[in-house]
Amino acid sequence: MIDDISARRVKDMILSEGIDMVGIADADSLLLGYPPRPARALMPEARSVIVMAVAHSLGAVQAPDIRLWTRNKMQASRLLDRTAEKVGRSIEGQGFLALPISADKPVEIFKRDPETGRRFPYTRVVGHLSLKHAAVSAGLGRMGRSNLLLTEEFGPHQRIGGIVTEAPLEPDAPREHALCEPGCRRCEDACPVGALKDGRYDVDPCFVYWSQGLERMRPRRIGGLPRYLNMLYRNLKSRDLLVETGQIFITDVDFCIECMKACPVGSRRRELLGRVPGR
Numbered sequence: 001m002i003d004d005i006s007a008r009r010v011k012d013m014i015l016s017e018g019i020d021m022v023g024i025a026d027a028d029s030l031l032l033g034y035p036p037r038p039a040r041a042l043m044p045e046a047r048s049v050i051v052m053a054v055a056h057s058l059g060a061v062q063a064p065d066i067r068l069w070t071r072n073k074m075q076a077s078r079l080l081d082r083t084a085e086k087v088g089r090s091i092e093g094q095g096f097l098a099l100p101i102s103a104d105k106p107v108e109i110f111k112r113d114p115e116t117g118r119r120f121p122y123t124r125v126v127g128h129l130s131l132k133h134a135a136v137s138a139g140l141g142r143m144g145r146s147n148l149l150l151t152e153e154f155g156p157h158q159r160i161g162g163i164v165t166e167a168p169l170e171p172d173a174p175r176e177h178a179l180c181e182p183g184c185r186r187c188e189d190a191c192p193v194g195a196l197k198d199g200r201y202d203v204d205p206c207f208v209y210w211s212q213g214l215e216r217m218r219p220r221r222i223g224g225l226p227r228y229l230n231m232l233y234r235n236l237k238s239r240d241l242l243v244e245t246g247q248i249f250i251t252d253v254d255f256c257i258e259c260m261k262a263c264p265v266g267s268r269r270r271e272l273l274g275r276v277p278g279r
Contacts, residue, residue, distance in 0.1 A: 025137035026048065054080055104252065151179075
């Protein structure tokens with residue numbers, strides 16, 4: 001229980017729960033993703049956004065089967081969500097509304113751009129709050145070329161959760177300097193579907209491959225149909241897509257973290273893996 005509401009006491013409680021990093025951002029000064037999701041759209045009197053991060057196991061990141069990493073991701077999300085619920089209740093015990101923001105699902109799902117009304121080429125999923133942008137605002141790190149949050153200690157290897165609250169907590173200063181190494185293109189070179197190219201990020205091929213393991217997107221023109229059907233045929237010969245779909249829904253399996261594995265940023269990564277030849 002927080003006996004006296006302050007940024008330091010809130011952070012100490014969060015860190016005592018096993019969270020690796022925590023920062024606080026002013027609710028009115030958040031960097032926003034697209035479509036924009038301001039904190040005050042979730043809580044009209046929001047004053048602060050608390051952002052928490054839990055590091056992934058680097059052993060899971062380097063494991064030969066991504067399902068082992070998926071399990072680690074799920075457990076990190078559960079720790080973040082459990083902590084957000086506990087700390088949120090404690091903040092409300094001091095008389096301030098608190099809204100835990102999940103590190104994982106559920107999310108908003110759109111077929112049309114909520115800002116313009118235009119139909120997206122492919123369905124988009126959007127968090128109720130862009131936690132990676134909130135993390136930048138809270139001084140935890142910077143956005144990398146991979147479109148992932150990078151932190152000095154863990155690089156791209158962390159899960160993020162948060163709490164929006166009416167409590168007026170002292171915010172942390174954003175980090176000033178980028179963390180990507182100058183000239184580094186490892187994430188772009190590692191991307192199996194070309195979603196990262198020339199410093200730009202294309203969400204659609206990334207989402208299709210990450211969530212389904214399909215290296216081609218559904219074609220928008222009939223001319224692309226033969227190659228798409230050929231890709232489906234090749235996958236059907238080696239995979240049971242129906243059974244896999246059930247596992248995806250039940251255990252939230254992902255199919256790709258190549259940009260994360262390739263990223264050299266993170267003092268913890270250099271400490272644990274830097275001595276291994278070829279890494």
